Amino acid sequence: MNYYESKDLGRFAEVGKFKPELMKKFFDYYNDATGTDGALTKKEKALIALAISHFKQCPYCIDAYTTASLEAGANPDQMTEAIHVAASMAAGMTLVHGVQLLNNLEKAGA
Amino acid sequence: MRENALRLVKENKYDFRRKLGENDLDIPPLTIETLQVNVTLKCNQACLHCHVDSSPKRTEQMSKETTDKCLEILADHPQIKNLDITGGAPELNPHFDYFVLEAKKLGKHVMVRHNLTVTIDGDPTTKESKIYLPKFYAENNVEVISSLPYYQEYFTDKQRGKGVFQKSIDSLRMLNEVGYGNGDSNLILDLVYNPVGAFLPASQQSLEADFKKELWEKFKLKFNRLYTITNMPIHRFKEWLERTDTYEEYMEKLINAFNPTAAEGVMCRTLLSVSYDGKIFDCDFNQMLGLQIFTKKPMTVFDFNYKDLVNRNIILDSHCFGCTAGAGSSCGGAISE
Numbered sequence: 001m002n003y004y005e006s007k008d009l010g011r012f013a014e015v016g017k018f019k020p021e022l023m024k025k026f027f028d029y030y031n032d033a034t035g036t037d038g039a040l041t042k043k044e045k046a047l048i049a050l051a052i053s054h055f056k057q058c059p060y061c062i063d064a065y066t067t068a069s070l071e072a073g074a075n076p077d078q079m080t081e082a083i084h085v086a087a088s089m090a091a092g093m094t095l096v097h098g099v100q101l102l103n104n105l106e107k108a109g110a
Numbered sequence: 111m112r113e114n115a116l117r118l119v120k121e122n123k124y125d126f127r128r129k130l131g132e133n134d135l136d137i138p139p140l141t142i143e144t145l146q147v148n149v150t151l152k153c154n155q156a157c158l159h160c161h162v163d164s165s166p167k168r169t170e171q172m173s174k175e176t177t178d179k180c181l182e183i184l185a186d187h188p189q190i191k192n193l194d195i196t197g198g199a200p201e202l203n204p205h206f207d208y209f210v211l212e213a214k215k216l217g218k219h220v221m222v223r224h225n226l227t228v229t230i231d232g233d234p235t236t237k238e239s240k241i242y243l244p245k246f247y248a249e250n251n252v253e254v255i256s257s258l259p260y261y262q263e264y265f266t267d268k269q270r271g272k273g274v275f276q277k278s279i280d281s282l283r284m285l286n287e288v289g290y291g292n293g294d295s296n297l298i299l300d301l302v303y304n305p306v307g308a309f310l311p312a313s314q315q316s317l318e319a320d321f322k323k324e325l326w327e328k329f330k331l332k333f334n335r336l337y338t339i340t341n342m343p344i345h346r347f348k349e350w351l352e353r354t355d356t357y358e359e360y361m362e363k364l365i366n367a368f369n370p371t372a373a374e375g376v377m378c379r380t381l382l383s384v385s386y387d388g389k390i391f392d393c394d395f396n397q398m399l400g401l402q403i404f405t406k407k408p409m410t411v412f413d414f415n416y417k418d419l420v421n422r423n424i425i426l427d428s429h430c431f432g433c434t435a436g437a438g439s440s441c442g443g444a445i446s447e
């Protein structure tokens with residue numbers, strides 16, 4: 001047994017076993033936000049979700065949004081570009097903190 | 111084949127008829143509008159998803175006698191307006207041109223499931239050229255329906271074999287050059303998309319827009335409509351699912367996406383499928399599973415009885431979930447979109 005089992009994704013709704021009204025609110029919101037064409041298409045939303053899945057390194061989400069992206073008509077080039085956006089943002093977030101480093105260095109007179 | 115069929119009928123884990131019952135649905139046959147005829151299992155390609163298990167090695171062909179019998183049925187039944195010729199690569203049957211020409215003389219709308227590459231490859235065994243096909247189709251106003259798994263090389267070649275994408279593009283250009291896909295002409299060129307793996311097709315409308323944009327911008331190619339078709343969990347595709355341990359997951363996906371509206375519009379209600387040897391089936395998939403229509407006895411074109419056929423029970427099984435998932439799937443693409 002591992003902490004992450006891919007089949008456990010299918011049990012997501014069971015988290016509503018206790019306090020089901022809260023889980024229902026979440027699923028209604030989640031489905032409206034991610035599963036419908038709006039100002040963004042379902043394909044664009046699936047690619048955003050795929051990028052976030054990688055950024056937050058959620059194995060369930062990577063499984064789900066690989067399929068969701070394919071089923072929304074995305075291709076491997078688009079999906080790979082999406083995760084490069086996530087990866088470069090992560091790198092940028094690390095590097096922009098270099099300004100903090102510079103500030104501290106200045107304070108220290110280095 | 112029959113043994114396989116019986117095993118499938120017994121398999122009740124994925125009970126399609128029960129699902130119809132749960133949704134208060136009944137799907138009896140309606141007026142038969144289309145005769146879909148599989149004239150050969152031979153093909154110049156051997157695709158991963160192919161439910162017909164076609165390849166250059168197959169030798170099964172419809173005879174002239176059976177072809178004539180199909181023409182007789184078309185002549186005797188004005189309600190059957192469409193002839194849908196499929197295979198394999200149907201153009202590899204030696205009586206193919208004759209079949210098209212005679213059906214047109216009867217005033218039928220003729221559709222051909224054309225794989226594009228056969229125009230360039232020709233017959234893989236006799237080496238006969240098929241380069242005349244675009245002109246032949248245009249002269250006879252045949253509706254051309256062609257598989258193109260994706261507008262990029264990667265998915266297309268992965269599913270249909272190396273080099274297929276480029277040959278398909280060249281062949282599409284030849285069809286455009288004789289007037290196909292141009293909105294001003296009445297020559298209709300439809301493309302068929304099916305997923306490369308164990309997932310459902312995207313929305314037909316949005317994929318059509320993507321295909322049109324990409325094929326025009328990159329290759330200056332035009333077509334009329336895109337049909338999305340779900341991969342049926344039978345034969346070569348089912349074997350692949352089982353090999354990758356994803357058969358159950360795929361079936362559950364199809365069942366969870368069951369769409370009652372799509373179920374009401376399934377193609378077997380208005381179509382009959384004829385095999386190369388003249389047997390009659392509810393659809394191409396039942397044909398491949400050997401689930402022949404049985405009224406007083408197994409039905410063939412040689413004892414065709416329209417009244418018995420419209421009063422028959424359509425044979426339903428687990429693979430039928432493929433036609434009712436999501437927006438649905440038929441030889442004419444999504445059903446309920």
